[in-house]
Amino acid sequence: MEFNRGDSGSNLQSEINITPLVDVVLVLLIIFMVIVPLLMQGYDVDIPKSTNAAPAQSQESRLILIISATTCGIVKPSVGEGLPTDCRVILGDQKIAATELPARVGDILGSRPPEKRVLFLAADDRLNYEGVLRILDLAKSGVEDLKVEFITAN
Amino acid sequence: MRLGESAKMQASINVTPLVDVVLVLLIIFMVMAPQMRKGPEVRLPKTEKPSQQGDERGRILVSIDEGGRLWVNDKQVAAEQFGDALRAAVAAESDPKVVIRGDAKLNFRQVRLAMQAVEQAGFRGVGLIAKGRNAGTRGE
Numbered sequence: 001m002e003f004n005r006g007d008s009g010s011n012l013q014s015e016i017n018i019t020p021l022v023d024v025v026l027v028l029l030i031i032f033m034v035i036v037p038l039l040m041q042g043y044d045v046d047i048p049k050s051t052n053a054a055p056a057q058s059q060e061s062r063l064i065l066i067i068s069a070t071t072c073g074i075v076k077p078s079v080g081e082g083l084p085t086d087c088r089v090i091l092g093d094q095k096i097a098a099t100e101l102p103a104r105v106g107d108i109l110g111s112r113p114p115e116k117r118v119l120f121l122a123a124d125d126r127l128n129y130e131g132v133l134r135i136l137d138l139a140k141s142g143v144e145d146l147k148v149e150f151i152t153a154n
Numbered sequence: 155m156r157l158g159e160s161a162k163m164q165a166s167i168n169v170t171p172l173v174d175v176v177l178v179l180l181i182i183f184m185v186m187a188p189q190m191r192k193g194p195e196v197r198l199p200k201t202e203k204p205s206q207q208g209d210e211r212g213r214i215l216v217s218i219d220e221g222g223r224l225w226v227n228d229k230q231v232a233a234e235q236f237g238d239a240l241r242a243a244v245a246a247e248s249d250p251k252v253v254i255r256g257d258a259k260l261n262f263r264q265v266r267l268a269m270q271a272v273e274q275a276g277f278r279g280v281g282l283i284a285k286g287r288n289a290g291t292r293g294e
Contacts, residue, residue: 041204042283125263130199
């Protein structure tokens, strides 16, 4: 009898408990099923009407960021991270280094009420799209609730 | 002794087939996940901190691949028909919002022309899709 009991006890111990494994796999499955329509990340921008001659804001309070191909060498597809160090952009009427952009945009627009924080962005056609987005990212990181108007007219 | 042991074995539920099925389902989902996306494969621009844009449902996905070819949702369209395709897609959605998935290698000109077409289709805004530095493999 005693031998018998001991035998059945050790028999139970020798079985692998797969219930936690099943739990983990089921949870993984549910995670994958939920993530299939994956979330997107990006930047909301406005497109002002190309035919609209009258701007919503008066001329002097508009802040325009111009990225030209001659001052910022992001013509070729970038291979690494970030922007070239010699990239310069024109903010308002000043030529500044792209790395100064968050601070300068914050200085100029930070004091305005959130609904008036508008940045007009004009980029050269020859520029690389990824580079333009990286500059947009820099500008957006300078101040919260920044609205970006992408000037798309020729 | 043998009889008692076999009765005990019968009493426990055999979960091995369940585990098999679930594992196979898991593998199927892992394989299918990248292919269930609408539109072509696009290498999205990598930036520092893009904001959340929600998921793809209810959005009109405009994709521009490496060669500058235009896609509206999962259909490739010629540049001349892009406006019409966009308007057709707008009509099909109840609350449409347009997002542009442009390839990182594109010239800004191609994206600008697409944005112009989106504006002419009656949209004030558009989402430019990028990939955060710490994001997953999406879009690659």
